[in-house]
Amino acid sequence: MSVMSRHHGKSSVKIYQITDTHLAETADESDANLEKLLDIVNQDTEDNVLLLTGDLVNAAVPSAYNRIKLYLERRENISHCYALAGNHDDRECMKACFKNSKIKLTHSATVHSIPFHFVDTSHKPLGASLDLGAGRVSHKELAVLKKAVRKSPSLIVSHHPILDVSDKWFKKIGIENQAQIVRCFKSKRTIISGHAHHYFDIKAGNIHQLVGISSSYGFKHESEIPQRTRIVGMTIYDANWSNGDLTVSHVDNFCLHN
Numbered sequence: 001m002s003v004m005s006r007h008h009g010k011s012s013v014k015i016y017q018i019t020d021t022h023l024a025e026t027a028d029e030s031d032a033n034l035e036k037l038l039d040i041v042n043q044d045t046e047d048n049v050l051l052l053t054g055d056l057v058n059a060a061v062p063s064a065y066n067r068i069k070l071y072l073e074r075r076e077n078i079s080h081c082y083a084l085a086g087n088h089d090d091r092e093c094m095k096a097c098f099k100n101s102k103i104k105l106t107h108s109a110t111v112h113s114i115p116f117h118f119v120d121t122s123h124k125p126l127g128a129s130l131d132l133g134a135g136r137v138s139h140k141e142l143a144v145l146k147k148a149v150r151k152s153p154s155l156i157v158s159h160h161p162i163l164d165v166s167d168k169w170f171k172k173i174g175i176e177n178q179a180q181i182v183r184c185f186k187s188k189r190t191i192i193s194g195h196a197h198h199y200f201d202i203k204a205g206n207i208h209q210l211v212g213i214s215s216s217y218g219f220k221h222e223s224e225i226p227q228r229t230r231i232v233g234m235t236i237y238d239a240n241w242s243n244g245d246l247t248v249s250h251v252d253n254f255c256l257h258n
Contacts, residue, residue, distance in 0.1 A: 025059040027067060131172040196221070232257060233254045
């Protein structure tokens with residue numbers, strides 16, 4: 001069956017999410033992981049979508065972003081690629097390095113009738129109640145989000161999860177103005193996020209929150225302090241649009257280490 005089909009008002013697209021790649025200033029194992037995953041995405045010759053959902057680098061320097069750009073340019077079958085900044089990223093550096101490449105930084109996009117809206121959570125918190133790694137959605141970004149969710153039933157994409165997906169230490173690196181963002185969703189929406197280095201599928205109120213695994217290292221969320229795991233890879237979804245209803249379903253967590 002085709003990944004993307006149009007029949008009687010229906011359309012669908014497969015989404016590959018690669019997140020929290022954490023590339024260093026010079027190439028290391030994280031680069032190797034990313035290239036392995038991109039090879040798999042590139043082998044899918046259907047017209048799919050690749051989401052790079054933030055924390056693309058540990059060192060927010062041009063050399064790291066330029067390597068990502070190079071890796072994507074080498075994969076000719078990847079045509080729809082969208083990136084977001086995370087708390088480790090420098091969005092302006094990303095924009096400069098990805099300019100005129102196949103990696104797009106944008107507020108919105110539509111691929112085969114599936115509308116996407118991208119929320120920048122990479123702004124630093126204004127207060128001191130959260131830890132390093134937390135984020136914030138700016139007033140301007142919040143206004144754009146409110147308009148977007150009124151306009152169409154978009155699939156929302158962010159770096160930080162909008163819902164609380166874990167407690168203990170992880171709540172201290174969430175979104176400062178989380179409550180404001182949650183109130184934007186007056187009707188049901190699906191949100192795909194990164195940041196947690198672990199897969200989550202949570203529903204609360206009008207929000208269906210999906211969180212993908214990291215390509216660099218995992219986290220044990222049941223621990224009292226951050227502890228890493230070897231669960232790394234990418235997360236795959238199907239988005240289906242039918243007669244005004246957008247649904248997103250989890251297909252697989254493709255793990256590099258079994």
